[in-house]
Amino acid sequence: MLIPDDTPPLLELSGYSIRFATPDGEVRAVSEMDLAVRPGETLAIVGESGSGKSQTFNGVFGLLARNGRASGAARLEGRDLLALKSRDLDKVRGREMAMVFQDPMTALNPAMKIKRQLAETLEVHQGLGRREAEVQSLAMLKRVGIPDAERRIEQYPHELSGGMRQRVVIAMALLCRPKILVADEPTTALDVTIQAQILELFAELTAGSGTALVLITHDLGVVAGVADRIAVMYAGRIVEEGAVDDVFAAPAHPYTAALLASIPRVDRDVGAVEPIPGRPPNLIHPPAGCAFHPRCRSAIERCATERPPLEAVAQEGRAGPVRRAACWRPFVDASRGTGYGSAPGTGYGSAPGTGTGSVERTATETALHV
Numbered sequence: 001m002l003i004p005d006d007t008p009p010l011l012e013l014s015g016y017s018i019r020f021a022t023p024d025g026e027v028r029a030v031s032e033m034d035l036a037v038r039p040g041e042t043l044a045i046v047g048e049s050g051s052g053k054s055q056t057f058n059g060v061f062g063l064l065a066r067n068g069r070a071s072g073a074a075r076l077e078g079r080d081l082l083a084l085k086s087r088d089l090d091k092v093r094g095r096e097m098a099m100v101f102q103d104p105m106t107a108l109n110p111a112m113k114i115k116r117q118l119a120e121t122l123e124v125h126q127g128l129g130r131r132e133a134e135v136q137s138l139a140m141l142k143r144v145g146i147p148d149a150e151r152r153i154e155q156y157p158h159e160l161s162g163g164m165r166q167r168v169v170i171a172m173a174l175l176c177r178p179k180i181l182v183a184d185e186p187t188t189a190l191d192v193t194i195q196a197q198i199l200e201l202f203a204e205l206t207a208g209s210g211t212a213l214v215l216i217t218h219d220l221g222v223v224a225g226v227a228d229r230i231a232v233m234y235a236g237r238i239v240e241e242g243a244v245d246d247v248f249a250a251p252a253h254p255y256t257a258a259l260l261a262s263i264p265r266v267d268r269d270v271g272a273v274e275p276i277p278g279r280p281p282n283l284i285h286p287p288a289g290c291a292f293h294p295r296c297r298s299a300i301e302r303c304a305t306e307r308p309p310l311e312a313v314a315q316e317g318r319a320g321p322v323r324r325a326a327c328w329r330p331f332v333d334a335s336r337g338t339g340y341g342s343a344p345g346t347g348y349g350s351a352p353g354t355g356t357g358s359v360e361r362t363a364t365e366t367a368l369h370v
């Protein structure tokens with residue numbers, strides 16, 4: 001569901017950064033991020049491997065490696081999670097926010113029957129008695145589509161397939177009715193048909209419940225039918241965000257355009273798929289200016305020295321969530337009829353957005369946050 005921009009956020013990151021200390025120097029995994037997640041929305045966080053997607057939320061959940069440190073603010077309904085003592089954060093983690101990881105075995109105890117693992121979650125976090133906790137656990141297993149749930153609940157994790165295990169983990173995460181559920185590449189280890197089923201399950205289970213779903217993935221292809229909004233990350237920063245349909249129809253940032261051109265799509269020839277040239281940047285010594293400039297076909301001199309801020313780009317004639325891009329030359333919607341003339345296409349294969357114009361922001365536009 002597309003949630004209006006003026007809805008108070010459930011989770012709000014501001015000036016949020018994550019640094020890791022290493023013998024080679026400081027890794028700038030996430031830098032000065034501002035991001036709002038609103039109740040009831042499904043937000044996809046997308047970007048190449050290493051762009052900072054997982055660490056952003058590991059930091060929110062207090063799950064960073066020991067050499068990592070989060071700074072800035074991460075507020076859940078106004079409370080700064082970064083300021084909480086670990087005991088208090090533990091409580092928030094079980095009751096108000098839950099995370100599902102790529103490998104279901106990280107969340108499951110191989111030596112414990114499914115029933116006990118699920119029921120224990122409810123006993124610990126909701127204070128339910130054993131009997132009631134087991135009844136609710138079985139009901140949830142049925143809701144997540146596990147066939148023959150009465151038999152499965154008596155089994156150990158290794159007796160289930162990968163897809164079934166991930167359903168159990170989703171059941172466990174949903175049992176406490178979290179306000180926000182973060183799924184980090186939850187389907188990457190599963191085959192394609194199971195992936196689709198699991199994503200549908202997420203959508204179905206969170207629809208209408210007010211639970212916000214954050215779907216982290218390196219695979220743009222999986223978010224199209226599932227997410228409402230998308231935030232694209234590059235080198236630890238959000239480079240573009242907006243409604244999924246708008247971003248897919250006409251990416252404003254060259255990196256988004258390149259990502260879209262690099263995935264196979266049913267509406268396009270296989271030959272049209274174009275990998276992004278070059279490599280993701282080194283986060284100990286990130287490039288100056290726009291971190292994407294060494295790989296960007298639209299780069300101009302300024303891109304190598306000045307970092308573009310994440311700012312609203314005009315999308316006249318479209319309602320919906322504000323569209324932001326961090327680029328000195330965002331592609332602007334051709335339908336605007338801006339009179340910018342025959343601006344060049346995006347230059348990225350047959351990425352949607354080809355044929356829309358790229359225009360350099362003027363100082364006035366930048367100042368006006370156009």
Ligand SMILES: Nc1ncnc2c1ncn2[C@@H]1O[C@H](COP(=O)(O)OP(=O)(O)O)[C@@H](O)[C@H]1O
Nearest residue numbers: 020027029049050051052053054055056065283
């Ligand atoms: N404990 C660590 N020490 C040093 N660097 C780390 C550590 N954990 C993650 N990183 C680095 O942080 C960056 C962001 O990682 P991550 O958020 O996991 O990326 P992804 O977008 O693939 O989820 C990567 O460059 C990764 O190598």
Ligand code: SF4
Nearest residue numbers: 290293296303327328
């Ligand atoms: S700021 Fe420059 S280098 Fe960065 S994406 Fe935009 S055009 Fe490309």
Ligand SMILES: [Mg+2]
Nearest residue numbers: 053054055185
């Ligand atoms: Mg990751």
